[in-house]
Amino acid sequence: MLRATLLIIGDEILSGRTRDVHLQHFAIKLGALGIVLAEVRVVSDAPDAIASALRDLAGRTRYLFTTGGIGPTHDDRTVDALALAFGLTLVEDEETLAAYRASQGVASVDELTAESRRMTRRPSEAVMVQNADFPRSPAIRLVLPTGGATSTTDTGASELFVLAGFPRVAVAQLDAVLPLLETGQKVLSETRAFPVMESKVAAPLTQLVARHPAVEFGSYPQEPKDGKYETQVVARSTDATALQAAVKDLEGLLDK
Amino acid sequence: MLRATLLIIGDEILSGRTRDVHLQHFAIKLGALGIVLAEVRVVSDAPDAIASALRDLAGRTRYLFTTGGIGPTHDDRTVDALALAFGLTLVEDEETLAAYRASQGVASVDELTAESRRMTRRPSEAVMVQNADFPRSPAIRLVLPTGGATSTTDTGASELFVLAGFPRVAVAQLDAVLPLLETGQKVLSETRAFPVMESKVAAPLTQLVARHPAVEFGSYPQEPKDGKYETQVVARSTDATALQAAVKDLEGLLDK
Structure with a gap:
C-alpha cells in the first residue's frame, strides 16, 4: 500500500487560535491518487520539535508532507529544522531568487531584503516544485537521507515535500506536487x-x-x-x- | 510548563471522511487551565498503531488524552490497544455495568449483550470519570505505567484520559475531566x-x-x-x- 504522513507545523494550531484546514484536504487529495494517509502529527514552531518529528517520521511512509513554518519571520523555522534534523546545507535557490527580483523589479540579488532571500532557501540536495499561482513560493522536494537511500527511485525511502501553512498557497503547492507522485490502488x-x-x-x-x-x-x-x-x-x-x-x-x- | 498531548484515533479522520473537531476544542479548553497542547497525533483504528503511539507518548507530557476508538463495534479498539501497549488486564467496571442495567431495565449483568459489556471495560488499574450527560460513557483515567511511576501524585508520569470520538460525548467527558487536572500558568x-x-x-x-x-x-x-x-x-x-x-x-x- 502506498502511504503518506502529514506533519502540520504551527503554534497557532496547537493553541487553538487557528483551526487546521490541511488534514482533510490532504486526505482527500492523496486518497484520490490511492495514497493512504497513515498518520498526521501537529507540532509547534520550535526547531527541535520539528526536527525530532522529521527524523522520527523519515522512512516510515513513501511520502512525508509538511505544512507551515515557511515565511519571512523569526517563527518560520521549518527549513532550518530540516537542515538541523539531517545535517543538510542550505542554499538559496536561483530560480526563486529570480522570481523575487522580477516581482520587486530589481536587477541584482544584492538589492533583495534579507527576509526575501531567507524565503528562497532549500537544502542543497533538494529541488523546488513550482506552482502557477505563487512563483515566489515553490514547494521543496527532497528524498530524505535515511537508510542510505539517496535517489528518488528508491521506493523504500521517504520523499519529503515542504509546503506553506497559508492555506491558499498550500493548496496551490499541493496541486503542483500531486502529478509528481506515484499512484496506488484507490480505496x-x-x-x-x-x-x-x-x-x-x-x-x-x-x-x-x-x-x-x-x-x-x-x-x-x-x-x-x-x-x-x-x-x-x-x-x-x-x-x-x-x-x-x-x-x-x-x-x-x-x-x- | 504544564503540557498535554492529544491522540486522535480514527480511520474516518485520516481518510478525510470526517473532519476533526477535537483538536481546537481541546486546545482552547486546556489552554484556559494553563495547560499547553504540546503535540497532536492522528492515527488509524489499528490496535498496533494506537498501542505504538501510546507507548511513544507516555511520559512525554503531564497529560495524555485520546479520542475515538470507543464503541460497541469491531473497529473500536482503543481499550484493547491500551491493554496491549502496557500489558494491562481489562475488567468490566461495576458502576458502568449498573448504568447499562438501569438503562436496559434488566436485573442481571448476564442479561446485557456482549456489545454492552464490551463498553464497560477498563484496565484494572484505571478508574472511570463519570459525566452527567452520558452515564454509560465515562472517560477512563489511568496513570501510565512508565518510569516506574504508579501513583497519581507522581508528576513525572503521564496521566491518561481515554475519551470517545463522538463529539457530543467527548465534550461532556472533557468537561467532567477538566476539574481533575492540575492548572498551570495561563498563557x-x-x-x-x-x-x-x-x-x-x-x-x-x-x-x-x-x-x-x-x-x-x-x-x-x-x-x-x-x-x-x-x-x-x-x-x-x-x-x-x-x-x-x-x-x-x-x-x-x-x-x-
Whole structure:
C-alpha cells in the first residue's frame, strides 16, 4: 500500500487560535491518487520539535508532507529544522531568487531584503516544485537521507515535500506536487445507513467483517435527529468485486 | 510548563471522511487551565498503531488524552490497544455495568449483550470519570505505567484520559475531566494587526523578539481583502507585565 504522513507545523494550531484546514484536504487529495494517509502529527514552531518529528517520521511512509513554518519571520523555522534534523546545507535557490527580483523589479540579488532571500532557501540536495499561482513560493522536494537511500527511485525511502501553512498557497503547492507522485490502488468506499443505535449493528457486523477479509468496515453513529438514531457503516476496499459483494451483504445486515 | 498531548484515533479522520473537531476544542479548553497542547497525533483504528503511539507518548507530557476508538463495534479498539501497549488486564467496571442495567431495565449483568459489556471495560488499574450527560460513557483515567511511576501524585508520569470520538460525548467527558487536572500558568495573548505584507514586519519584529525574551511572538499573514494586505502579530506570555511591555513596543512596530 502506498502511504503518506502529514506533519502540520504551527503554534497557532496547537493553541487553538487557528483551526487546521490541511488534514482533510490532504486526505482527500492523496486518497484520490490511492495514497493512504497513515498518520498526521501537529507540532509547534520550535526547531527541535520539528526536527525530532522529521527524523522520527523519515522512512516510515513513501511520502512525508509538511505544512507551515515557511515565511519571512523569526517563527518560520521549518527549513532550518530540516537542515538541523539531517545535517543538510542550505542554499538559496536561483530560480526563486529570480522570481523575487522580477516581482520587486530589481536587477541584482544584492538589492533583495534579507527576509526575501531567507524565503528562497532549500537544502542543497533538494529541488523546488513550482506552482502557477505563487512563483515566489515553490514547494521543496527532497528524498530524505535515511537508510542510505539517496535517489528518488528508491521506493523504500521517504520523499519529503515542504509546503506553506497559508492555506491558499498550500493548496496551490499541493496541486503542483500531486502529478509528481506515484499512484496506488484507490480505496473504493460505500456507505450504508441503518436506522438503529450502533450497538444494534455490532454483532451482525462482526460476523459480516469475518466474511469479507478483503474489505475494511467502519461503523459511525450519527447525531440523533428528532430522537431517531442512525448508524452509518462504511465499507472500503481496493478490490471492486470484493467491495460489491460486501455491500450486498451489508444491505441485509439487519434482516435476520 | 504544564503540557498535554492529544491522540486522535480514527480511520474516518485520516481518510478525510470526517473532519476533526477535537483538536481546537481541546486546545482552547486546556489552554484556559494553563495547560499547553504540546503535540497532536492522528492515527488509524489499528490496535498496533494506537498501542505504538501510546507507548511513544507516555511520559512525554503531564497529560495524555485520546479520542475515538470507543464503541460497541469491531473497529473500536482503543481499550484493547491500551491493554496491549502496557500489558494491562481489562475488567468490566461495576458502576458502568449498573448504568447499562438501569438503562436496559434488566436485573442481571448476564442479561446485557456482549456489545454492552464490551463498553464497560477498563484496565484494572484505571478508574472511570463519570459525566452527567452520558452515564454509560465515562472517560477512563489511568496513570501510565512508565518510569516506574504508579501513583497519581507522581508528576513525572503521564496521566491518561481515554475519551470517545463522538463529539457530543467527548465534550461532556472533557468537561467532567477538566476539574481533575492540575492548572498551570495561563498563557496570556494579545494580537495586533498591521496593514502590510508579512515581509514588512519581519525585520523590526526580529529586533522586538530579542528585546522581550519572556514573550513569544507569532506572525500570521491574512488573506488579502480588496487587495489590502494584513499581518497579525500575536504576543504570548504567562507574565502579564512582560506581555504589556511587549505589546506597547509591538504597537510601534512600523513607526521607524
